Amino acid sequence: MAKKDFEDLFLEAIDETFASLGESVRQAIYFHLEKKFKVTKKDIPNHLEQFASGLEKIFGLGARFLEILIMKKLYEKIDQPLAWSEDKELVFAEYVAAARNSYSHKSRETNQIKA
Numbered sequence: 001m002a003k004k005d006f007e008d009l010f011l012e013a014i015d016e017t018f019a020s021l022g023e024s025v026r027q028a029i030y031f032h033l034e035k036k037f038k039v040t041k042k043d044i045p046n047h048l049e050q051f052a053s054g055l056e057k058i059f060g061l062g063a064r065f066l067e068i069l070i071m072k073k074l075y076e077k078i079d080q081p082l083a084w085s086e087d088k089e090l091v092f093a094e095y096v097a098a099a100r101n102s103y104s105h106k107s108r109e110t111n112q113i114k115a
Contacts, residue, residue, distance in 0.1 A: 006078070006103045007045040010096065013073035014044060017066060032058055048093040067092045071099070078103040 018026035033039045037054035044051045055063040071092075075082035080102050082095075 006100050009077045009103070010045055010074055010099075011041065013070050013077055015041075016073050017069045020069070029055075029058065045096075048096055052092045067095075071095050074099050078106070080106070 015026070018029050021029075030041050033044075033051065033054045034041075037050055037057070039047050039050045039054055052063070052067065055066055059066060072082055074096070078099055080099065
């Protein structure tokens with residue numbers, strides 16, 4: 001089985017988080033992100049600030065809760081522990097970047113072991 005790209009895992013984590021709110025809610029979130037904020041589902045990894053801003057405008061302070069759920073699912077998928085400081089404000093894009101770096105590093109190590 002081929003190893004999944006980070007972007008695929010990230011989109012799965014987002015989709016699963018939204019789905020946990022209900023199918024109609026999941027569809028509504030994607031609809032509003034695309035129509036109001038010009039961020040399609042497949043473009044989310046390349047437009048993190050727009051995505052996070054869209055969530056904040058849709059959910060207000062509740063967006064932070066969704067971002068945390070997304071990050072928990074993402075770190076689960078990349079098999080890494082999620083560590084954040086309670087006293088440090090969550091910056092979604094920073095956590096995604098850290099996850100991407102961790103996943104890339106882990107992938108390189110795995111490939112070197114196989115070689």
